Amino acid sequence: xxxxxxxxxxxxxxxxxxxxxxxxxxxxxxxxxxxxxxxxxxxxxxxxxxxxxxxxxxxxxxxxxxxxxxxxxxxxxxxxxxxxxxxxxxxxxxxxxxxxxxxxxxxxxxxxxxxxxxxxxxxxxxxxxxxxxxxxxxxxxxxxxxxxxxxxxxxxxxxxxxxxxxxxxxxxxxxxxxxxxxxxxxxxxxxxxxxxxxxxxxxxxxxxxxxxxxxxxxxxxxxxxxxxxxxxxxxxxxxxxxxxxxxxxxxxxxxxxxxxxxxxxxxxxxxxxxxxxxxxxxxxxxxxxxxxxxxxxxxxxxxxxxxxxxxxxxxxxxxxxxxxxxxxxxxxxxxxxxxxxxxxxxxxxxxxxxxxxxxx
Amino acid sequence: xxxxxxxxxxxxxxxxxxxxxxxxxxxxxxxxxxxxxxxxxxxxxxxxxxxxxxxxxxxxxxxxxxxxxxxxxxxxxxxxxxxxxxxxxxxxxxxxxxxxxxxxxxxxxxxxxxxxxxxxxxxxxxxxxxxxxxxxxxxxxxxxxxxxxxxxxxxxxxxxxxxxxxxxxxxxxxxxxxxxxxxxxxxxxxxxxxxxxxxxxxxxxxxxxxxxxxxxxxxxxxxxxxxxxxxxxxxxxxxxxxxxxxxxxxxxxxxxxxxxxxxxxxxxxxxxxxxxxxxxxxxxxxxxxxxxxxxxxxxxxxxxxxxxxxxxxxxxxxxxxxxxxxxxxxxxxxxxxxxxxxxxxxxxxxxxxxxxxxxx
Numbered sequence: 096x097x098x099x100x101x102x103x104x105x106x107x108x109x110x111x112x113x114x115x116x117x118x119x120x121x122x123x124x125x126x127x128x129x130x131x132x133x134x135x136x137x138x139x140x141x142x143x144x145x146x147x148x149x150x151x152x153x154x155x156x157x158x159x160x161x162x163x164x165x166x167x168x169x170x171x172x173x174x175x176x177x178x179x180x181x182x183x184x185x186x187x188x189x190x191x192x193x194x195x196x197x198x199x200x201x202x203x204x205x206x207x208x209x210x211x212x213x214x215x216x217x218x219x220x221x222x223x224x225x226x227x228x229x230x231x232x233x234x235x236x237x238x239x240x241x242x243x244x245x246x247x248x249x250x251x252x253x254x255x256x257x258x259x260x261x262x263x264x265x266x267x268x269x270x271x272x273x274x275x276x277x278x279x280x281x282x283x284x285x286x287x288x289x290x291x292x293x294x295x296x297x298x299x300x301x302x303x304x305x306x307x308x309x310x311x312x313x314x315x316x317x318x319x320x321x322x323x324x325x326x327x328x329x330x331x332x333x334x335x336x337x338x339x340x341x342x343x344x345x346x347x348x349x350x351x352x353x354x355x356x357x358x359x360x361x362x363x364x365x366x367x368x369x370x371x372x373x374x375x376x377x378x379x380x381x382x383x384x385x386x387x388x389x390x391x392x393x394x395x396x397x398x399x400x401x402x403x404x405x406x407x408x409x410x411x412x413x414x415x416x417x418x419x420x421x422x423x424x425x426x427x428x429x430x431x432x433x434x435x436x437x438x439x440x441x442x443x444x445x446x447x448x449x450x451x452x453x454x455x
Numbered sequence: 456x457x458x459x460x461x462x463x464x465x466x467x468x469x470x471x472x473x474x475x476x477x478x479x480x481x482x483x484x485x486x487x488x489x490x491x492x493x494x495x496x497x498x499x500x501x502x503x504x505x506x507x508x509x510x511x512x513x514x515x516x517x518x519x520x521x522x523x524x525x526x527x528x529x530x531x532x533x534x535x536x537x538x539x540x541x542x543x544x545x546x547x548x549x550x551x552x553x554x555x556x557x558x559x560x561x562x563x564x565x566x567x568x569x570x571x572x573x574x575x576x577x578x579x580x581x582x583x584x585x586x587x588x589x590x591x592x593x594x595x596x597x598x599x600x601x602x603x604x605x606x607x608x609x610x611x612x613x614x615x616x617x618x619x620x621x622x623x624x625x626x627x628x629x630x631x632x633x634x635x636x637x638x639x640x641x642x643x644x645x646x647x648x649x650x651x652x653x654x655x656x657x658x659x660x661x662x663x664x665x666x667x668x669x670x671x672x673x674x675x676x677x678x679x680x681x682x683x684x685x686x687x688x689x690x691x692x693x694x695x696x697x698x699x700x701x702x703x704x705x706x707x708x709x710x711x712x713x714x715x716x717x718x719x720x721x722x723x724x725x726x727x728x729x730x731x732x733x734x735x736x737x738x739x740x741x742x743x744x745x746x747x748x749x750x751x752x753x754x755x756x757x758x759x760x761x762x763x764x765x766x767x768x769x770x771x772x773x774x775x776x777x778x779x780x781x782x783x784x785x786x787x788x789x790x791x792x793x794x795x796x797x798x799x800x801x802x803x804x805x806x807x808x809x810x811x812x813x814x815x
Contacts, residue, residue: 214662214664216664226752228752234661234662236662263658263661263662265658269656269658269659272659273656273658273659273662274662276651276652276655276659276660277655277659277660277662277663277664277666277667278662278664278666278667280648280651281648281666281667281670281671282666282726283703283706283725284644284647284648284670285666285670285729286725286726286728286729287644287699287702287703287706287725287729288640288641288644288699288729288732289728289729289730289731289732289733290699290702290725290728290729290731290732291636291640291695291698291699291732292636292732292733292735292736293728293731293732293735295636295637295735296629296633298623298625298629298633299629299632299633299636299637300636300637300735300736300737301594301623301737302574302594302596302623302633302634302637302638303637303736303737304574304575304576304637304638306637306638306641306642306645306672306673307637307638307641307736308736309669309670309672309673310641310644310645310669310670310672310673311641311729311732311733311736312666312669312670312733313666313669313670314729314730314732314733315729315730315733315734316726318723318726318727318729318730319723321722321726322719322722322723322726325710325722326713326719326722329710329711329713330710330711332710333707333710333711335651336703336706336707336710337707338651339647339648339650339651339703340700340703340704340707342647342650343643343647343696343699343700343703344700346643346647346696347693347696347697347700350685350689350690350692350693350696351689351690351693353686353689359682359686362681362682362685362686363678363679363682365643365646365647365650366642366646366676366678366681366682367678368646368649368650368653369645369646369647369648369649369650369671369674369675369678370646370649370674370675370678371649371650371653372648372649372650372651372652372653372671372674373649373652373671373672373674373675374675375652375653375655375660376652376660376663376667376668376671377660377661377663392586392588396773398768400764400767400768400774400777401761401764401765401766401767401768403764404760404761404763404764404765405761405764405765406761407760407761408758408760408761414760414779416779417760417777417779418778418779419774419776419777419778
């Protein structure tokens with residue numbers, strides 16, 4: 096067990112995915128974690144799951160982490176500030192300015208509150224989805240304001256570092272603009288695309304390939320949660336959507352007059368702009384520039400992947416990323432293996448020598 | 456080698472990804488494949504790669520498959536109809552009505568031509584990306600029209616079945632409407648989303664997670680190819696985009712007046728509509744309803760995946776789909792393994808008994 100920075104106890108209010116994961120991560124460091132939740136059932140599950148213990152009279156938490164839905168976050172933060180007048184309080188809601196403004200309007204003690212937002216999540220919710228390592232290596236935004244002392248703020252930094260996340264300091268406004276762009280607007284764009292499928296003929300949706308699946312994946316997200324998030328970040332999201340709509344108007348106009356001078360050029364420029372934009376995204380995604388990939392054909396039989404990864408391990412390579420492509424009914428699948436560039440040729444040779452069919 | 460339906464020879468004009476894959480697939484069935492390409496270099500690569508042989512004087516192909524870019528497809532089809540007056544001719548361009556109308560306007564012999572479109576592709580292009588199994592299990596649309604006899608049309612069916620694809624018969628209009636929805640509009644939506652990233656602050660793009668990566672993945676596609684595709688299918692694409700824009704207008708309006716009566720309900724309805732739409736997509740994607748998944752934590756060390764898949768194989772389970780999640784710098788990754796629902800509990804127990812940490 097690594098040494099922790101926090102001394103604790105840490106009180107976690109709300110034991111859904113994020114609260115339970117925070118509890119599990121801190122318990123793994125030996126910190127005393129106090130759990131609270133409006134649902135006795137959720138609380139009992141989270142305690143059984145090892146995320147912490149129930150509250151007791153006289154608890155004096157060092158830090159309170161509020162992990163409740165966005166529309167009640169400010170209420171709960173204000174109540175916790177009142178209930179624990181010596182504690183530092185933070186929250187993990189995905190919108191930051193609305194909570195801050197709300198607390199300020201109530202006259203809450205902002206010298207003991209700073210909001211944060213861990214950029215981690217899963218498609219599943221609830222305490223049973225919690226994972227001690229949910230935050231490892233992920234950005235965790237601290238929505239800094241000038242009202243808290245440097246010394247008090249260190250408890251929040253310690254929380255983030257104890258959970259293995261990467262601390263990113265932004266103002267609440269910067270945070271909200273950033274998540275509007277990289278999270279909230281993509282959600283809207285994806286949901287509106289998926290809506291087009293509602294009345295589509297069967298014959299059309301049956302031709303769907305990986306492209307539309309990727310574009311619409313997040314359209315399966317929980318609408319009730321997203322109404323809260325979008326409601327609290329409406330203006331930054333609307334501003335980006337207006338720019339998106341301007342592009343869309345130009346695009347539709349060009350398509351409607353495809354033989355007009357400049358129409359094809361305009362379509363091409365919009366598409367080239369998409370190339371430029373997507374290249375700005377960091378990290379691994381599809382073909383990652385930091386890794387080289389090779390595609391191996393695998394028969395759809397038990398044990399084939401095991402044999403493949405055995406052979407990769409024996410070749411001395413570490414798999415950095417992996418995509419498995421397999422059409423329903425097909426007898427052959429494809430495994431796209433990403434490795435460090437210097438390993439690619441060696442691994443290709445080794446796998447080919449062991450009889451694997453390398454596709455590209 | 457399985458028996459082929461086609462007798463051949465089959466002439467493939469254009470040896471990019473699709474042409475080379477068709478050649479490789481037919482060669483694997485022992486069919487005589489004749490290759491042609493405007494680029495002598497591409498042709499030589501494809502021949503070396505085993506996709507077929509160069510054309511010779513006196514070749515009398517049974518079937519000609521035109522696999523050239525959309526904007527020259529009609530020209531090449533017309534030329535092939537003239538050059539091989541006994542051959543059936545088809546093409547694989549991703550838009551069907553424009554080619555058909557163009558050929559009709561030229562007075563081409565439509566009793567020997569039907570267009571097709573295999574719903575298969577890869578992010579890579581060129582003959583070296585070709586794969587004999589590219590079409591296995593994929594839909595392959597035949598854009599039927601009344602001008603060809605049933606008997607002559609069987610050569611096209613045979614091509615599709617010999618390559619392992621699933622034959623889907625649609626009119627050219629139905630095809631173009633279908634791909635507008637499931638391929639062309641998602642491309643536009645994704646490219647316009649990615650454009651929003653061009654001038655974004657570094658701090659914003661650094662918070663990007665899997666959601667925006669998925670939404671913008673196809674924005675990396677080749678703009679020159681897509682200008683051709685969109686140009687030939689402009690009206691069906693524009694029609695769907697107009698419906699999308701109506702939704703977007705309503706969405707922006709609701710966000711701009713979030714406190715107005717009904718605004719939240721309107722946002723929720725748009726998002727619920729996205730849920731409904733995405734559920735219409737068939738097949739495997741993310742959390743597939745036909746499979747159950749379990750998430751296993753793996754250390755970032757060589758051999759861990761091999762050990763995991765060994766254990767899965769020994770437990771008697773076949774991996775139907777797999778996603779590997781691994782944050783840069785993190786010491787722990789997650790493997791989401793999809794198996795048949797009846798295997799899930801057994802596999803969970805078996806893996807836990809072998810010391811694997813099951814996360815959900």
